[in-house]
Amino acid sequence: MTSETLEARAQAGTTTTVRRRRRTPRWVPYLPYLVPGLVGFVAVIGIPFAMNVWYSLHKWKGGLAPMTFIGVENYADLLHDEQFWTSFRNSVSMIVAMVVVPTLIGLVLAAVLFDYLGKKFGSRTAAFLRATYYLPQILPVAVAGVLWNWILNAQTGAVNEFLRSLGVTNPPNWLGDPATAMPSVMLVLVWVQIGYPVVIFMSALQRVDPELYEAAELDGANWWRRFRAITIPQIRPETFVVVLTCTVAALKVFGPIYVLTRGGPEGSTLVPSYYSYLNFFDKSKVGYGAAISNVLTLVILVVAVVILVAQSRSERKEREGV
Amino acid sequence: MAVTTADVAAVKASRVDARHRTGRARWLVLAGAVVVAVIMLVPFAIMLLNAFKSPGDYSQNGPLSWPQALYFDGVQNFWTRTQFPQKLWNSFLISAVVAVAGTLLSLLNAYAIGVGRIKGRLWVVTVFLLATMLPQEALIYPLFTMAQEVGLSNSPWSVIIIFTVIQSAFGTYLLASVLSTFPPALLEAAALDGAGRWTVLWKVVFPIVRPTLSVLMIFFFIWTWNEFFIPLVMLTTNDTQTVPVALASLQGDRMMDAPTTNAGALISLLPALIFFLIFQRTLTRGVTAGSVK
Numbered sequence: 001m002t003s004e005t006l007e008a009r010a011q012a013g014t015t016t017t018v019r020r021r022r023r024t025p026r027w028v029p030y031l032p033y034l035v036p037g038l039v040g041f042v043a044v045i046g047i048p049f050a051m052n053v054w055y056s057l058h059k060w061k062g063g064l065a066p067m068t069f070i071g072v073e074n075y076a077d078l079l080h081d082e083q084f085w086t087s088f089r090n091s092v093s094m095i096v097a098m099v100v101v102p103t104l105i106g107l108v109l110a111a112v113l114f115d116y117l118g119k120k121f122g123s124r125t126a127a128f129l130r131a132t133y134y135l136p137q138i139l140p141v142a143v144a145g146v147l148w149n150w151i152l153n154a155q156t157g158a159v160n161e162f163l164r165s166l167g168v169t170n171p172p173n174w175l176g177d178p179a180t181a182m183p184s185v186m187l188v189l190v191w192v193q194i195g196y197p198v199v200i201f202m203s204a205l206q207r208v209d210p211e212l213y214e215a216a217e218l219d220g221a222n223w224w225r226r227f228r229a230i231t232i233p234q235i236r237p238e239t240f241v242v243v244l245t246c247t248v249a250a251l252k253v254f255g256p257i258y259v260l261t262r263g264g265p266e267g268s269t270l271v272p273s274y275y276s277y278l279n280f281f282d283k284s285k286v287g288y289g290a291a292i293s294n295v296l297t298l299v300i301l302v303v304a305v306v307i308l309v310a311q312s313r314s315e316r317k318e319r320e321g322v
Numbered sequence: 323m324a325v326t327t328a329d330v331a332a333v334k335a336s337r338v339d340a341r342h343r344t345g346r347a348r349w350l351v352l353a354g355a356v357v358v359a360v361i362m363l364v365p366f367a368i369m370l371l372n373a374f375k376s377p378g379d380y381s382q383n384g385p386l387s388w389p390q391a392l393y394f395d396g397v398q399n400f401w402t403r404t405q406f407p408q409k410l411w412n413s414f415l416i417s418a419v420v421a422v423a424g425t426l427l428s429l430l431n432a433y434a435i436g437v438g439r440i441k442g443r444l445w446v447v448t449v450f451l452l453a454t455m456l457p458q459e460a461l462i463y464p465l466f467t468m469a470q471e472v473g474l475s476n477s478p479w480s481v482i483i484i485f486t487v488i489q490s491a492f493g494t495y496l497l498a499s500v501l502s503t504f505p506p507a508l509l510e511a512a513a514l515d516g517a518g519r520w521t522v523l524w525k526v527v528f529p530i531v532r533p534t535l536s537v538l539m540i541f542f543f544i545w546t547w548n549e550f551f552i553p554l555v556m557l558t559t560n561d562t563q564t565v566p567v568a569l570a571s572l573q574g575d576r577m578m579d580a581p582t583t584n585a586g587a588l589i590s591l592l593p594a595l596i597f598f599l600i601f602q603r604t605l606t607r608g609v610t611a612g613s614v615k
Contacts, residue, residue, distance in 0.1 A: 037434075044465070055463065129358075132362050138591075142567070146583065
């Protein structure tokens with residue numbers, strides 16, 4: 001007996017209502033398996049998030065201090081908070097450094113490794129290069145931050161020691177100068193991030209029919225034409241995945257900022273997550289910190305939904321095109 | 323047919339030309355790719371060079387010189403000051419328990435959603451997916467106060483419980499889609515043999531999705547190992563901290579001279595590197611096993 005006939009019978013049973021006896025649907029006995037997961041979800045994500053929304057409607061210094069209900073005042077204050085707007089402007093730089101640049105470079109690198117170097121020099125060369133690009137991805141982000149913090153340190157850092165040995169008398173204070181701090185942080189993030197799209201795109205290219213490339217090559221299409229006409233359209237699903245996950249990560253970024261600059265100097269590298277952390281644990285403005293994190297949550301969800309909708313549209317278009 | 327032979331000759335000539343050109347071009351492209359690789363590796367090389375160099379040697383000869391003598395005080399400094407074995411154990415305990423418990427929880431959820439096809443499963447999956455996108459800042463303060471209330475403040479178990487749930491949200495999303503394509507014939511055969519749902523889960527479903535589960539477990543382990551924000555907030559004393567938090571909290575310390583910083587970064591990244599090298603095979607095998615099926 002197949003499940004289709006079972007379902008058909010179940011449907012027949014409900015529509016004809018010959019027999020009044022209600023059969024329990026076949027999915028009900030599976031519910032107990034969902035119980036541990038749901039309990040954990042409610043306790044660790046559901047209730048805390050609801051509490052965070054509740055906190056954001058209060059003025060509260062945290063701990064045993066009294067909580068005063070102030071409605072949406074925290075959110076109203078955010079609108080006039082210059083630092084809040086700065087932090088979200090800086091999120092745009094984070095998206096450039098963690099999504100736009102790595103995805104573009106990653107596309108080119110993956111296509112070059114797969115469709116050019118892999119063919120001319122063998123797949124082992126391509127695999128080795130891919131591994132070196134991926135290396136920064138496996139180290140804990142705090143470790144990457146500490147390492148780069150030292151490399152870029154004004155006094156004892158490797159870059160400035162090197163510059164001084166070349167005769168530069170007054171090398172820049174990379175992370176300590178508001179003008180250079182953000183570009184330095186962005187550079188570090190590009191370095192950390194680049195291996196991820198390369199690895200995803202290369203594995204995506206492996207499922208592309210090689211005959212497509214061979215046919216295009218026989219037709220005299222050069223690498224750039226193949227890149228535009230085959231590579232990019234073929235790995236569009238993976239591109240969406242990379243863009244979605246990296247954008248969410250860029251909006252959430254905390255560790256690198258904490259370890260590299262703590263949002264400074266003069267707020268030039270302040271990001272929303274770090275600003276909310278500051279309010280929670282440094283300024284003891286729990287309600288305000290909660291409001292910032294809720295706005296961040298909202299922004300992330302909206303951006304994610306926009307990307308997911310764009311993805312399903314492009315999928316539909318492709319299906320209709322075929 | 324002179325025209326065609328001429329054409330063929332011209333085509334052949336252009337082919338040969340093209341091959342010649344790409345012959346030189348390919349080395350240029352390779353050089354470009356290698357330059358990128360070198361840029362990626364330079365920070366690691368600088369770290370290695372300076373982890374075993376004395377502070378005097380460093381300030382005299384700079385970051386790019388070969389160490390004049392091998393110097394192990396940096397490693398030793400970092401090791402004793404951070405009580406590194408303790409930190410290593412904390413990180414290991416948290417990551418290992420989360421990897422196992424998170425995978426188990428994902429499997430149970432995915433069994434109900436993918437195989438049980440419970441009503442409203444699309445909603446459940448969507449909620450789990452959205453949960454993976456939540457910024458941890460929107461949960462941390464309530465979690466912090468809740469942990470205090472139940473007596474788990476500054477305990478690794480608070481972090482373990484939190485990450486088990488957070489990781490399993492992603493795991494459920496992934497596994498549910500894998501299990502929804504589970505061959506129904508297998509399930510029906512088992513049901514005809516009189517196997518209950520629990521038996522089917524462990525005797526039929528589990529063996530088949532084991533490669534995917536092991537991939538998930540490795541990811542959970544590495545992700546939890548690398549986590550920074552929640553351990554930073556929840557684990558407040560020296561004896562409960564994890565490796566990344568310990569390294570970051572030593573920053574700005576007077577004792578952290580160049581060799582100590584580099585030695586610390588080196589020691590802290592070794593475990594992640596070792597897991598990666600050990601599990602790399604499992605990862606690729608798991609991925610292909612999933613796709614073949």
